[in-house]
Amino acid sequence: MLSCQYIQKGVLLSQPPLPISSLLSLLQHSLSTTLSHFPALAGRLSTDPSGHLHILCNDSGIEFVHAEAKHIFIDHILSPVDVPNCFKEFFTFDDTLSYAGHHKPLAAVQVTELGDGIFVGCTVNHAVTDGTSFWNFFNTFAEICRGAKNISKSPDFCRNTVFDSPAVLRFPEGGPSATFSGDEPLRERIFHFSRESILKMKLKANKKLTTEIIGKQCNDSWTVTNGVINGNRTAEISSFQSLCAQLWRSVTRARKLDGNKTTTFRMAVNCRHRLEPRLDPLYFGNAIQSIPTVASVGELLSRDLNWSGDLLHQNVVAHDDATVRRGVKDWESNPRLFPLGNPDGASITMGSSPRFPMYDNDFGWGRPMAVRSGRANKFDGKISAFPGRDGGGSVDLEVVLSPETMAGLETDMEFMQCVS
Template sequence: MPSSSVFITSKSTVIPNQKSAIKSLKLSISDLPMLSCHYIQKGVLLTRPPSIPIESLIHLLKLSLSTTLTHFPALAGRLDTDSYGHVHIICSDAGVDFVHAKAKHFFINDLLSPNDVPSVFKQFFTMDNTLSYAGHKNPLAAVQVTELGDGIFIGCTVNHAVTDGTSFWNFFNTFAEITKGVKKISKSPDFCRDTLFNSPAVLKFPVGGPTATFSTDQPLRERIFHFSREAILKMKYRANRKLEISETQWDKNGKTDEISSFQSLCAQLWRSVTRARGLQPIKLTTFRMAVNCRHRLTPSLNALYFGNAIQSIPTVAEAGDLLSLDLQWTADLLHRNVVAHDDSTVRRGISDWESNPRLFPLGNPDGSSITMGSSPRFPMYDNDFGWGRPVAVRSGKANKFDGKISAFPGREGGGSVDLEVVLSPETMARLEEDMEYMQYVC
């Protein structure tokens, strides 16, 4: 790989091209726990536009971002804590950071050919190691555009207490839409705060704000594992084979006994990482995944509700059971937990948090957990800025620790999935030797 230096050419502030009609948005009890998490960092790798000079492209992106912020005024604001301890987004039109950088000694093939994700991707984002609580003083979003030898990387950094993945990608997709020349955006965000997540509960912070709940100094390896639609269907077949005895049963709420493709993939990952870690049979291991609550509530939230509307589902098992029993057992364990997370479960989670307000404990303190983030359902490749779809989606260094997994859709679509897997070097090496897992990797 060439030298990892990325050179910052310019840094500026982009403000909305119209003043916000929204003055303040209170953080919900789904937003507040994220104040100890890093800002979200996700971006797209694109080929270089064929007929527009870079200076013109940078100007166009700034204008488009300004227009996009008019539709997403919360991102141009700052956080503020009132005298009662409630945290608000003040839609002050203060603006977001825009960084233009160069790394023209890198080419697309350089970045995509190695097994491990090159560390230079982390330099394609700004605001590294910034906790979301810092949004009281810092911008709530930033965009970095990095020139490559034959491409462009557009990296977006957004405060995690302001957006979850659903809201993040709606913003990113809208930014691309407007850059491409769309006059009327296709998905207007919903800033309603009259929801079940709006609460009088107060989350107390130490003086100076929270600290990260995990170490950022661990030696880690990061790799993208690609799974084709066919490979995932094979896992799904294995996970559901006991259901073939009779027709899949549906209950009165439309829930099915069939284990999904993604649950099957998660089950295989959980088994194989547990084996790679060499855990003792009686060691409890946890697979934690974030779920979108918008459609789980009755009545449901607007699908374009802007903010966090997520809860974490932990599934726990002994390592010995994961490895001695079959894939169907593990997948069924995950499946039943996800299916059970309905309206009443969401409401119990809200009530539990209100009785004991707390930050989200991101990390892997016992060395036996997996945390699944993002989603293969997010429209990550629906980002045509005017010269074609992304070549790849990548993330920065934010919120990464041993056992952090992010799920992306595969570029070819059709149910393919990319898993961004972050593990200790020793565990990653053993996972790469696990044939039960690697037989499905393309």
């Protein structure tokens, strides 16, 4: 993750019922208190003489920025089809690689005044946190701001884990470089999927499975209880896997790729609950791995949603304790930087999660109106999943594609009929 850019996520809030000077004082004090629970973020990265990387908890602090954009109004930035570029200005540390945490703060908060609201943008070093840790920090910041005396979810800083590796990663002089170009023309759009729409996709993806289960129940006396067949997990494709499968098919079709070309769908997975023994759900750090699922373009597009959904599902289910540890051992045998980007033009990378409590960030005057991200780690095929603001299983996908591919996706009826 040291060649990745910092995580940039933020929340759009309505106009607070207090003067900006009082608001800034409240936010600064709350942030300082939050850091007392997350001391690692107030430190710096440090590489010792042997080459091992550490977080030096030296209380160097994080960056806090106040910016003004009073000519921008909430309705004007939420109503366009494409995500306006102004959101990219609501964050600090643009184009900053995580390796820079050796001499730059590991986190930053920018509070931007709008004409009728504020945007709280949070930037955190990706080598130090993953999405789970990021949103726990953000949620705690909001919780303290609205007056909590005791935080509800204390981070776990245990380091006796498989991720505490003795391997040494050697860096080129001056540190690593980004593995993708940030200069390519891109379009960014939020697609909303209601719970009902996603359930329809799930039903479609599991149609073959449902028929097989009914047949087995009739012929083999199989029983299904709470999603388990005779004590074993079913092969049911989840709602999110169904949505990912549909996106994979439609984006691939929009790219107009040769049928013999290989396409890859990468999905970031949380390893905390996959390890044995399990890590604490609030383990603070980066505990994710990337699962690549591959298929030929021709087969992906000629088969149905069940086929692509099952490919993704089987890979996710197979990513157990042994797979996590095997991935770590493989990396230790050949330490290397994690590459981001889409070098072959046929890849999709899914990040974030609709399970993250993004809309729990109530700072004391109401839930966020929207969640958005900055310019970091954006390339053709980068997708981020957010929970829908209305909850109930709805999902928002932040989709970043080349202009030509985005135009093709917008005319893909199989995909657009699922969009709410």
